[in-house]
Amino acid sequence: AQKITQTQPGMFVQEKEAVTLDCTYDTSDQSYGLFWYKQPSSGEMIFLIYQGSYDEQNATEGRYSLNFQKARKSANLVISASQLGDSAMYFCAMREDLIQGAQKLVFGQGTRLTINP
Amino acid sequence: DTGVSQDPRHKITKRGQNVTFRCDPISEHNRLYWYRQTLGQGPEFLTYFQNEAQLEKSRLLSDRFSAERPKGSFSTLEIQRTEQGDSAMYLCASSRDSYSPLHFGNGTRLTVT
Numbered sequence: 106a107q108k109i110t111q112t113q114p115g116m117f118v119q120e121k122e123a124v125t126l127d128c129t130y131d132t133s134d135q136s137y138g139l140f141w142y143k144q145p146s147s148g149e150m151i152f153l154i155y156q157g158s159y160d161e162q163n164a165t166e167g168r169y170s171l172n173f174q175k176a177r178k179s180a181n182l183v184i185s186a187s188q189l190g191d192s193a194m195y196f197c198a199m200r201e202d203l204i205q206g207a208q209k210l211v212f213g214q215g216t217r218l219t220i221n222p
Numbered sequence: 223d224t225g226v227s228q229d230p231r232h233k234i235t236k237r238g239q240n241v242t243f244r245c246d247p248i249s250e251h252n253r254l255y256w257y258r259q260t261l262g263q264g265p266e267f268l269t270y271f272q273n274e275a276q277l278e279k280s281r282l283l284s285d286r287f288s289a290e291r292p293k294g295s296f297s298t299l300e301i302q303r304t305e306q307g308d309s310a311m312y313l314c315a316s317s318r319d320s321y322s323p324l325h326f327g328n329g330t331r332l333t334v335t
Contacts, residue, residue, distance in 0.1 A: 109264075140323060148311060150265065150326035196264050205270075205277040206253065206320040212264025 108132065109197050109213035116218045118187050125172070126182040126216050128197030134158075138200040139180040140210065141171065145193040153195075156180060184218075192220045224248070226327035228314050234333045235304055242300045243330045247316030254297050255324060256289055258282065259311040268312075271297060304334045 110129045118124045130139065141153040156164045156171045164171040172181040184191055194217050198210040227246040235241050247254050252273050257265035268287070270278040273294035283289075286304075291297040301308055311331050315324040 138321070142326070147328060148331065149328045150313060150315070152323045152325060155323055198264070203320050206272055207267075207270035207278040208253070208255070208317060208320060208324060209267045209270070209278070209280075210257075210265070210324065212266070214262070215264055 108201075108211045109199055111197055111213035111216050113216045114214075116216055118218065118220055120189060120220050120222050121186055123183060123185045124187050124191075124218065126184075126195050126197075126218065128180045128182065128213060130178050130180060130197075130199050132178075132199065132201055134201050139171070139173070140198040140200070141169070141180075141182045142196045142198060142212075143191075143193045144196060144215070150196070154182065187220050189220050189222060192218060194218075226314055226316055226325055228312075228327035228330050230330055231328060232331045232333075234335065237306060237334055238303055240300065240302045241304060241332065242298055243312055243314075243332075245297045245299070245314030245327060246295070247297070247314070248318075248325055249295075251316035251318050251325070252294065253317045253319065254291055255315040255317075256297070256299050257313040257315065257326075259313055259329070260309075265311075265313055268299075301332075304332075306334045308332060309334045 137158045139156045143151045154166045170183045194215045198212045254271040256268040259265040271291040286302045311329040313329045315326040
């Protein structure tokens with residue numbers, strides 16, 4: 106069963122607009138973590154933002170914020186004031202049980218974001 | 223913080239050959255991970271080291287794959303008798319502890335012809 110679902114294969118947004126990338130997850134664990142990563146065409150996975158399941162406040166990092174709705178099992182990424190350099194693949198990922206301390210992240214299929222000038 | 227470094231960036235090999243990739247994690251990170259990413263998919267977990275100990279392996283890691291981290295610093299991933307299905311991006315990541323975010327390298331793109 107797929108544990109991370111990103112329903113938007115591609116998104117096109119005008120520069121300076123805000124954009125929301127959707128992510129829903131499925132887990133029976135009480136303790137888990139949710140991550141967003143950006144992957145430009147160079148291939149590197151760049152960590153953007155993290156939300157723990159027990160965190161009461163939505164995570165924010167600069168222009169990135171995570172809209173965490175626990176009851177709906179959603180963890181959408183919001184990018185404010187988009188820039189041309191934001192064009193990339195964006196992956197949502199979840200960390201479940203730590204087995205021997207391993208962070209085995211499960212990734213979604215990604216959303217390709219294109220920012221138009 | 224120099225980031226996670228992987229070498230080579232690209233590797234083209236013929237089916238049946240052996241290949242080895244190297245990963246140098248961020249220096250103070252004792253957790254090291256290998257992930258594999260095929261075209262159009264998100265990365266999938268392969269294996270995990272805490273210092274020099276390999277503590278977790280995915281079922282994706284067949285017996286043709288072996289990973290080492292001999293001194294708890296850099297790691298190598300070797301694939302023996304490569305198959306076309308091994309073509310993928312191999313990503314290395316490291317973290318300071320079990321709860322800090324994973325920092326990924328640029329990856330090694332393997333093409334098996």
